[in-house]
Amino acid sequence: MPNRSQIQARAAMMRVRFEAAGAQVVDPPLLQPAEILLDLYGEDIRARAYVTSDALRGEQMLRPDFTLPVVQMHMSEGAEPARYTYSGEVFRRQEHDPDRANEYIQVGYEVFDREDPAGADAEVFSLFALQLRGLRLRAATGDIGILTAAVQGLRTTERRKAALMRHLWRPRRFRVLLDRFSGRKPEPEVRAELLDDTDPMGFDVPMIGKRRASEIEARIEALREDRATPPISDNELTGLEALLTVRETMPFALEQLRDVAVDLPQITPALDRLEARIAALQARGVDVERLDFEAAYGRTSMEYYDGFVFGFYAEGRPDLPPIATGGRYDALTRQLGNGVEIPAVGGVLRPDLMLEIEEVAS
Amino acid sequence: MSLKLGVPSKGRLMEKTFSWFEKRGITLSRSGSEREYAGKVDGIDGVTLVLLSAGEIPRELASGRIHLGVTGTDLVHEKLPRWEQQVEQVSLLGFGQADLIIATPACWVDVDSLDDLDAVAAAFRKTHGHRLRIATKYHRLVREFLSDAGVADFTLVDSQGATEGTVVNETAEAIADITSTGETLRANHLKILSDGLILKSQATLWRSRVASYDTTDKQILTELLDRLS
Numbered sequence: 001m002p003n004r005s006q007i008q009a010r011a012a013m014m015r016v017r018f019e020a021a022g023a024q025v026v027d028p029p030l031l032q033p034a035e036i037l038l039d040l041y042g043e044d045i046r047a048r049a050y051v052t053s054d055a056l057r058g059e060q061m062l063r064p065d066f067t068l069p070v071v072q073m074h075m076s077e078g079a080e081p082a083r084y085t086y087s088g089e090v091f092r093r094q095e096h097d098p099d100r101a102n103e104y105i106q107v108g109y110e111v112f113d114r115e116d117p118a119g120a121d122a123e124v125f126s127l128f129a130l131q132l133r134g135l136r137l138r139a140a141t142g143d144i145g146i147l148t149a150a151v152q153g154l155r156t157t158e159r160r161k162a163a164l165m166r167h168l169w170r171p172r173r174f175r176v177l178l179d180r181f182s183g184r185k186p187e188p189e190v191r192a193e194l195l196d197d198t199d200p201m202g203f204d205v206p207m208i209g210k211r212r213a214s215e216i217e218a219r220i221e222a223l224r225e226d227r228a229t230p231p232i233s234d235n236e237l238t239g240l241e242a243l244l245t246v247r248e249t250m251p252f253a254l255e256q257l258r259d260v261a262v263d264l265p266q267i268t269p270a271l272d273r274l275e276a277r278i279a280a281l282q283a284r285g286v287d288v289e290r291l292d293f294e295a296a297y298g299r300t301s302m303e304y305y306d307g308f309v310f311g312f313y314a315e316g317r318p319d320l321p322p323i324a325t326g327g328r329y330d331a332l333t334r335q336l337g338n339g340v341e342i343p344a345v346g347g348v349l350r351p352d353l354m355l356e357i358e359e360v361a362s
Numbered sequence: 363m364s365l366k367l368g369v370p371s372k373g374r375l376m377e378k379t380f381s382w383f384e385k386r387g388i389t390l391s392r393s394g395s396e397r398e399y400a401g402k403v404d405g406i407d408g409v410t411l412v413l414l415s416a417g418e419i420p421r422e423l424a425s426g427r428i429h430l431g432v433t434g435t436d437l438v439h440e441k442l443p444r445w446e447q448q449v450e451q452v453s454l455l456g457f458g459q460a461d462l463i464i465a466t467p468a469c470w471v472d473v474d475s476l477d478d479l480d481a482v483a484a485a486f487r488k489t490h491g492h493r494l495r496i497a498t499k500y501h502r503l504v505r506e507f508l509s510d511a512g513v514a515d516f517t518l519v520d521s522q523g524a525t526e527g528t529v530v531n532e533t534a535e536a537i538a539d540i541t542s543t544g545e546t547l548r549a550n551h552l553k554i555l556s557d558g559l560i561l562k563s564q565a566t567l568w569r570s571r572v573a574s575y576d577t578t579d580k581q582i583l584t585e586l587l588d589r590l591s
Contacts, residue, residue: 038517042493042514042515042516042517043493043505043508043509043516043517043518044505044509046501046505046518047502047505047506047509095443095444095502096443096444098444163481163484166484166514167512167514170512170514172512173480173511173512176477176512188474188475190474190475190556191474194471194472200471200472201471203468203469203471205467205468205469205551206469206551207467207469208467208469208529208530208551209467209469209529209530209532209535210490210532210535211467211470211482211486211535213469215485215486215489216469216470216471216472218485219472219481219482219485220471220472223472
């Protein structure tokens with residue numbers, strides 16, 4: 001196993017390469033306010049991050065990643081366009097797998113640039129490929145923006161679309177919602193009874209808790225409205241299902257997705273962006289004919305990404321986490337920037353894992 | 363060396379454990395005064411009784427400081443993430459039955475399932491500006507259960523006792539707690555979600571897989587397990 005100083009030396013070398021590509025070095029604090037992280041990731045983050053606290057600042061987390069502090073720093077003081085690089089420890093609680101590290105070094109590169117999103121996507125991916133040259137890795141790419149566009153363009157109510165969008169990152173729950181909204185799954189009996197009841201609020205238990213009677217009434221009203229809404233059409237549903245199964249090399253994936261766009265025309269602008277990205281990658285010398293694209297890639301693990309996503313995996317080592325991951329996170333900047341948005345793309349590499357697979361190979 | 367047996371140090375759990383062993387010809391008792399947490403074992407040689415709080419027994423088993431221990435399934439699952447590798451279930455003792463469940467106010471007529479809870483959590487957050495709070499002391503089990511079910515927009519608030527009261531006091535909107543008859547829940551105007559059963563628990567005798575056993579320990583263990591089965 002590589003030792004700590006070898007890992008740090010490798011990290012420093014990689015950071016220098018990112019500096020050479022025009023990035024400014026940043027060094028965010030190890031302790032991050034827990035509130036923002038909780039707001040962003042929800043309760044799940046408690047299972048993944050170490051929490052500590054003091055009486056003055058309240059709950060703090062040992063940084064589980066760099067993206068959030070780098071975005072915050074850029075939003076408050078950065079000039080545009082900007083490129084940043086960093087290296088340092090991140091901390092992840094491990095409750096199930098003792099072989100996974102709970103503290104490791106990440107090296108990252110983030111680009112904030114409004115001008116040429118396809119170019120910035122390609123720049124990050126190709127710089128990462130360069131850092132990883134010589135290792136036996138498989139690269140996977142995807143684009144959350146295509147699925148988002150498909151859902152937002154469905155011919156159904158805003159409420160249904162919001163419910164689907166909220167669970168875009170939870171495939172099982174997404175499926176349940178889709179089955180319900182398309183009428184494939186019957187309404188649960190208890191619910192039918194409730195909605196048929198002429199006086200659902202005529203119960204004989206006391207009203208308790210912070211959720212008021214008006215909120216219960218509003219939900220019953222919304223459920224009644226939803227019951228009267230026609231199901232999502234078979235065409236759209238077939239389109240969504242076809243979209244999610246696309247798994248091909250990039251140019252073929254684009255071709256298949258263009259076919260899907262016959263049923264789901266709303267994805268066309270997202271496909272144009274994919275096409276521009278393919279061209280930009282090619283211009284940077286990436287062999288797109290051999291680069292995998294999966295439409296469902298990044299749906300389960302990469303919550304804040306909303307456009308291009310990518311990952312590099314060690315061939316023949318399914319036990320290892322990805323060696324590098326990254327993607328576009330425009331929505332995150334919108335959420336943290338109080339309405340101000342800066343298109344952003346970036347990613348992180350794991351020098352420890354790179355050294356480990358190099359050691360095994362030699 | 364002797365075989366260390368950990369037993370809850372007070373209350374009905376201790377009494378029922380004592381009588382469960384008694385029926386199998388092994389007499390456990392507290393030595394000395396009521397306040398002293400030392401114990402005595404009659405009817406078998408080479409076993410030492412260690413009286414501990416039920417909540418500490420999982421950790422003691424996992425660290426190998428005791429060889430055998432009696433505590434609830436709920437506590438073992440909550441406190442030991444990889445419990446199968448650290449402890450082995452020897453016997454279900456047939457008492458201390460309780461279910462870890464999720465309950466909401468009974469007046470939430472629009473909520474019956476986890477699906478509903480999730481939808482309500484989203485609306486609640488929009489209306490009140492904070493996540494729907496679920497009071498519990500079983501943080502890990504509840505979080506994993508809800509995450510697996512795809513429930514989002516909730517937050518767990520710690521409650522080490524009188525959890526059923528948190529909803530009336532408006533420090534939580536729902537609870538996840540142990541219940542045996544459901545009576546306390548009803549008295550506090552709460553109802554269990556139809557698919558809100560997280561775990562069925564009962565008092566269980568566990569064997570530590572990590573404790574060290576020398577030849578004599580192994581002999582005593584075999585004899586003890588023989589008599590308990």
